[in-house]
Amino acid sequence: MKKSFLLLSFLILFTAGVAKLVESQLNGxxxxxxxxxxxxxxxxxxxxxxxxxxxxVALFLLNSNDEKAKCWVLLWLSAILWxxxxxxxxxQYPEPCSCMGGLVSWLKIPTTxxxxxxxxxxIFLSFGSLAFxxxxxxxxxxxxxxxxxEGGHLGKLA
Numbered sequence: 283m284k285k286s287f288l289l290l291s292f293l294i295l296f297t298a299g300v301a302k303l304v305e306s307q308l309n310g311x312x313x314x315x316x317x318x319x320x321x322x323x324x325x326x327x328x329x330x331x332x333x334x335x336x337x338x339v340a341l342f343l344l345n346s347n348d349e350k351a352k353c354w355v356l357l358w359l360s361a362i363l364w365x366x367x368x369x370x371x372x373x374q375y376p377e378p379c380s381c382m383g384g385l386v387s388w389l390k391i392p393t394t395x396x397x398x399x400x401x402x403x404x405i406f407l408s409f410g411s412l413a414f415x416x417x418x419x420x421x422x423x424x425x426x427x428x429x430x431x432e433g434g435h436l437g438k439l440a
Contacts, residue, residue: 287410288352292343293402295359301388302329319369335359350415353403357411363404 307331313326320328343352344378367432386396 284349284353285436287368287399287414287429288349291356291407291410292340293405295336295343296340299333299338299340302333302336306330307335318373318375319366353411353415356407358410360404360411364408 313324315325317323317328323331331399336359339355342355344389345354362363386393391399
C-alpha cells in the first residue's frame with residue numbers, strides 16, 4: 283500500500299512540476315504579474331521554483347531507498363503547499379490558485395473542479411504521509427524505518 287501511495291505521489295508531483303515548468307516558458311501575461319503571496323517574485327519565477335521543487339521531490343521519490351524519508355519529504359512539501367494556500371485565503375486572493383500549472387487550462391477543467399481536485403491531492407499527500415509515518419504498519423515485510431534494500435527506481439515503487 284505504501285509503495286502504491288509513493289508511486290501515485292511521484293506521478294502527481296512529476297506531472298504538476300513539469301506542467302508548471304512548461305507553463306513558465308509560455309507567453310501568458312499573468313506570468314509577468316507579481317505573485318500575490320511572494321510579491322517580490324513574478325508568477326513565472328514562482329512557477330519555475332515550484333515546478334523545479336516538485337520535480338525534485340518526485341525524483342527523490344523515484345531514487346531513494348528510504349521509504350520513511352520519502353514520507354517525510356512529502357509531508358514537508360505538503361506543509362509548504364498548505365501554507366501557500368492559507369496565505370492566499372488570508373490575502374483574500376479572488377482567483378483560483380494555478381497550482382497544477384497549465385494542466386488545468388490545457389485539459390479544460392472547470393475552475394471549481396480544479397480547486398477541489400487540488401485540495402483532494404493536497405489532502406491525499408498530507409494525510410497519506412502522516413498515516414504511513416505515524417499510524418501505518420509496514421505489511422510489505424520491510425522495516426518501516428526506511429531502507430528496504432530494494433532499488434530506488436520506479437519499478438520498485440509499485
